[in-house]
Structures are given as C-alpha cells and as structure tokens.
Amino acid sequence: MQLQEQIRNFILANLVVFDDEVEFSDDDNIFELGFVNSLFAMKLVTFIESEFQLTIESDEMEISNFNTINNIVNFIQSKSVYK
C-alpha cells in the first residue's frame, strides 16, 4: 500500500470530520476538515511511531509536519529509516 493511502485510511477512520461526505486531497489541511481533539492527535502520533518504527521528537511535533497527508508522508520519509 502506498504511504499516502495508508495515512488517508487512518485519518478517515479516526478523525471526526465536520461533513460526513467529505472529500479531501493529499494537500488539504486536515485541521480545517475536522476537529483535531486530544484523542485524534495522540492516536495519529502513536500510529506514525508504531507503524513506521520511528520516534517523533518534541521539536518535530509541528502542525506543519502533520496538517496534510503529503506533509505527513514527507515527514515520515525524512526520518532516517526511510531515507
């Protein structure tokens, strides 16, 4: 499975979106698409860390690394294991 697709499936399954019929591209801001509550934030971090065997450092926990599917994919690929 493509990274993009994997991330998209996770978001669809876990983010409580504002609009049931939502469609979004790999560059749409997910923080504007639904309500990013503590639970989703934590699940997303845990999902990325366990699924891709990496550790997200405090200074990497920027919204800009996680606000779109493509940004998440770029972030994962920037971590050493995937270089």
Next chain:
Amino acid sequence: MELKNGIKCVVWDLDNTVWKGVLSEGDDVALYPQIKEIMEQLDQRGILQSVASKNNYADAMRKLKEFEIDHYFLYPQIHWEPKSKSIGAIQQAINIGMDTLLFVDDQPFELDEVKSVHDSINCLHAERYTELLTHPSLIPAFITEDSKKRRLMYLQDMERQQEEESFTGTSEEFLKTLDMKFIISEAQEDCLKRAEELTVRTNQLNSTGRIYSYDELNYFRHSPDHKLFVCELTDKYGSYGKIGIALVEMNETHWHIKLLIMSCRVISRGVGTVLLAHIMQQAKQAGKRLLADFKNTERNKMMYVSYRFSNFKEVSKEEDGFVILENDLTQIQKFPPYIDVLVS
C-alpha cells in the same frame, strides 16, 4: 497494612472474603459481619468497587442480589479465568492506574498470582478487611458531590458503551446522538473541592503534574491576576461531573496557562481540547499573548501533543524541566459541531 495512598477501587473476592463459605460447593453462605456497612461507606467516599471471583456468574450474582449488595460493583468479573485477567479487565474498563486498585482475597495463592502479573497493585488479605475503613489510603482528602455520585457516573458510562457498541453508524453520527453540552465557567467556591480532587486524581492529563491545595485554588479564585476555569460535561445519560480545570495567570501583555487538567474519562468523547480552544479565543479577544507551562510527567504525553497540535510552540526550557509554550493565536479551531459549548 502497607498501601499506597489514594486507592480508587477495591476489588473483592467472594468466597470466604465477602461471605463465609464456598458457593459452588453448595455452602449456605453468609455475609461476614460489617461487610455491607464497609461497602456502603466506601461507596459514599467515592471509592469504586468490583468483584473478582471464581464462580458461576449467574449463581454468584443471584447471591449478591439476595444480599442486596450487587449494585455496588462495576464490571464484576465472575468466571473461572485467572484473577490477574479479571483485575486487568476491571482496570481497563474503569481506566485508572493499577497502583490505585486494592485487591482483597482470602487465598495467598490468588493474591500472589495477581501480584505476579500486576506488580503495582495493592493487596490485602481478607482476614484484615475491617481495617479498610480506617486506613488513610481509603480516606479521601475531600468527599464531594462528584465523589458520592462516582459509581453512578461509571454506570452511565457502561450504558453509553453498550449503546456505542451497538451503534452501526460513524463515530461522528454517534457523538451527535449524545446531545453533549460542555459548560465552561469560572470556579465558584462550591466546586473548589472537586477542583482540588481533580488535581490529585487526574495524573494522566495534568499539563505539569502540579497539585494544588484547596487554599491555593481559593486564593487564585479571588486573585484579580488569575482566572480559574472549571468545565462540566453532560449528555443525554446524565452528567460526567466536573471534568476539567485550567488556571490562567494574567498580566498586562500575557495570559499564561499554569495548569490544564482533563479527566481521562471524557477523552473518548473528543472534548479534550475544547477548554483549550476557549482560552485561546478569550486571550485573542483580550488582545494578549498566550503562554502555557508544560512539564513531562511520563503520563501526560497526550497533553503535550494536544498543545502542539493546537499550534503551541516551545519558546523556552526552564531548568526544572518546565517547558514554556506560546501560541500566536493565528489558528484557532472551531468547536466541534457535535458539542454544544456553553460559557457562563
């Protein structure tokens, strides 16, 4: 007995612990003296209770009903599986730390088996059950309205879970059906005890791990330089009680969140960041910069992630492990549509 402070839940064995005799061997069992009074007292104090017993479920429940004590127990585990498994199930269902559970059983084997799997649990031999009411670890500093209602609130949780499990739509559709109201207000005197109780009870989502006393909170409530927010969540099943507080220090240029606490019980309802969004809106309206303290306590990573995903950035690290975060207030989330947020 050597128990850690702050027991939140007592898990009882039944045979030769709660009652004399072995039910499955056909004994005509009878409650030990004072057992019922002890259970009632613990319940009044807001200490939860459950059962881990090797018995036939239907038989044991019938007996508990006959003795009129069945209503005290949340998630009773009555089956033939190892008790460590029962304890694990209770702890997960109630969602509290293993070190806040006390397991009472008459058989050393059972106490050891549970202890071997759950190292941090507290154990007590059943012959010492009369010590339960006088031990400091089972005497909460304050008994509030919320503590007296605690068991009922957990029972409402069980109902919610059953409904959620049988609901076939999406999670946002389910959340909409709950008719949730999130009420934010500035703390009044009558909720300070509960606020103090929250600082003591809620380790997992305390932004700094700091614990405040009643007197300190009362000082902040009167201080013109502070705001003490309290929030309550209700839904169609009833109230979750006071589930969050925030202490904000104010000066001419800044608002500074010194403490943010959310009860773990409401996290699954997706309301964990509503209070934070409210403070962000207020600070922006007042034209102030917004800072927040965070200190890693090993149990509050979710709080850090919540701050960062609400666009707080680290601006400095203090020597004592405190991190200061700042939010430029350019991106503030709207409240989720499935919650009615009321500010009073």
